[in-house]
Amino acid sequence: MKLNTAVIHAEQVVDPIHGCHVSPLYQSSTFILPNFDEAVRLNQNVDQGFVYSRFGNPSVNEFERKVASLEHAESALGLASGLGAITVATMSLLKSGDHIVFGDVIYGCSFALFTKILPSFGVEYSIVDTTDVAAIERAIKPNTKVVYVETPANPTLKITDIRAVADVVKQHKDVKLVVDSTFASPYLQNPLDLGADVVVHSATKFLNGHGNVTAGVIASSKEIIDRCRMPFLQCFGAVLDPFAAWQIVQGMKTLAVRMERHCENAMKVAEFLDKHPKIERVYYPGLATHPTHEIAKKQMRGFGGMMSADIKGGVDAVRTVMNNVKVFSLATSLGNVDSLIQHSPSMSHFDMTEEERNAVSIFAGQVRLSIGIEDAEDLIADLDRVLAMV
Ligand SMILES: *Cc1c(COP(=O)(O)O)cnc(C)c1O
Numbered sequence: 001m002k003l004n005t006a007v008i009h010a011e012q013v014v015d016p017i018h019g020c021h022v023s024p025l026y027q028s029s030t031f032i033l034p035n036f037d038e039a040v041r042l043n044q045n046v047d048q049g050f051v052y053s054r055f056g057n058p059s060v061n062e063f064e065r066k067v068a069s070l071e072h073a074e075s076a077l078g079l080a081s082g083l084g085a086i087t088v089a090t091m092s093l094l095k096s097g098d099h100i101v102f103g104d105v106i107y108g109c110s111f112a113l114f115t116k117i118l119p120s121f122g123v124e125y126s127i128v129d130t131t132d133v134a135a136i137e138r139a140i141k142p143n144t145k146v147v148y149v150e151t152p153a154n155p156t157l158k159i160t161d162i163r164a165v166a167d168v169v170k171q172h173k174d175v176k177l178v179v180d181s182t183f184a185s186p187y188l189q190n191p192l193d194l195g196a197d198v199v200v201h202s203a204t205k206f207l208n209g210h211g212n213v214t215a216g217v218i219a220s221s222k223e224i225i226d227r228c229r230m231p232f233l234q235c236f237g238a239v240l241d242p243f244a245a246w247q248i249v250q251g252m253k254t255l256a257v258r259m260e261r262h263c264e265n266a267m268k269v270a271e272f273l274d275k276h277p278k279i280e281r282v283y284y285p286g287l288a289t290h291p292t293h294e295i296a297k298k299q300m301r302g303f304g305g306m307m308s309a310d311i312k313g314g315v316d317a318v319r320t321v322m323n324n325v326k327v328f329s330l331a332t333s334l335g336n337v338d339s340l341i342q343h344s345p346s347m348s349h350f351d352m353t354e355e356e357r358n359a360v361s362i363f364a365g366q367v368r369l370s371i372g373i374e375d376a377e378d379l380i381a382d383l384d385r386v387l388a389m390v
Helices: 003-009 036-044 058-070 082-093 108-121 133-139 162-169 222-236 242-252 255-275 293-299 314-324 354-359 376-387
Strands: 075-079 099-103 124-128 144-150 176-180 198-202 216-220 279-283 306-311 340-342 366-370
Touching: 003 058, 003 255, 058 075, 058 216, 058 242, 075 082, 075 222, 082 108, 082 144, 082 176, 082 198, 082 216, 082 222, 099 108, 108 124, 108 144, 124 133, 133 162, 144 162, 162 176, 216 222, 255 279, 255 306, 255 376, 306 314, 314 366, 314 376
Parallel strands: 099 124, 099 144, 144 176, 176 198
Antiparallel strands: 075 216, 198 216, 279 306, 306 366, 340 366
C-alpha cells in the first residue's frame, strides 16, 4: 500500500462478530483466559495474546501495528505519553555507568529527563549540536549506549542528517541511535529507513492531530520493543488507555491530508513572517535561508507545520501578540488541526536555564507556531493584525 492508503487501511481490525466498519474499542483491563495451561503460556508470552492491559490490549495493539507499518518497523509499543515513550525507550537501552549523547535542541522535558533524572541513576551525558556529525563522533565514549537526536528539533527546527549520524553510530557496536520524529510524523520522514535503531513519537501531536489525547509510541526491531514492553513498560506502567489508542487510530486516518495542508499553510505563513518588519528571524526548514534547509529537502517529504519566530521588541512584544491572537490559540502542544502559539522559553523549554537557551537560539522574544489546517489567509491576517499592535 502507498502512504495515503496505508494511513487509512493499514492494520485495520476486522470485527468478526458484528462487522463494525470502525475497529471495535476493547475497553477492558483484563482478559478471560480459556484454561489454566493457556493462562500459564500467555503470561510467559504476552506478544502472543492478551492477558492484562498493562502488558497489551487489542485497541492499543491496533495503534501499535499501524505505527509499525507506517514507520517500516518490525514492532511498536504504545504508551501514555511521548515522555513515557522516551523514558521507556532510553531506560531500556541504558544502565548505571552508561553514557548518552543527545542534541542541544530537544523538547524541554526530554532535556530534563537526560540532565536531571537519568544522572541520578548513574547515567552520564554529553550534549552536542547533532547537526555537526563530527561533534557526535567526538562525543561517543567507550560507555556510550545511546545517541539521541530530535529532528526537526523543538523549537528551532534544526534538521539533523539521520543517515550521516547513523553511519557514525553503526561503527560502534553497542550504540543505538534513537530519533524523536514527532515534528515530522511518519508521513514526512522514516528514521528507521535512514539507519536509526529506534523512533519515538509524541502521538499527542500530529499522529492524533485533534488535541484530545495524550499518548506516545516507540517503533523499532521486535527485540527492542519486546524488551521495552517487558520488563520496562510492565514496571514503569506508563500504559496507553484503549480509548485513547482507539481515538488516535481514527485521527491517523486523516494524517496524510492533514500533513499536506500543515505543510502548505506553514510555507505561506513562514514566507509572510520572513518579510515582516516586526520579525527578526523565522525558523522554518522550508525557507531556503534556513541553515539546514538542504538536509530537510533530502530526508523529508515536506517541511512540516512547525516554526518559530523572533519578534522585535522581546518579551513585551510577545505578550502583546499572544494576548491578542484570535484564530491562533495561546496553548502549548502542537500538531492539531487548529493553530497554536506558545512562548518556548517559558513554556516548552522552561527546564533549561536562560544561558542554555540563548546558546542554542531559544531567545526571550521567540514564539513557536503550530500551523493548523485552517485557511492560510486567516492565519496570516491574524498575525498581521497582532504584529501591527507591537
Ligand atoms: C510534546 C513532545 C514530546 C513529549 O510528548 P508528550 O506526549 O507531551 O509526553 C516529546 N518530543 C517532542 C518533540 C514533543 O514535541
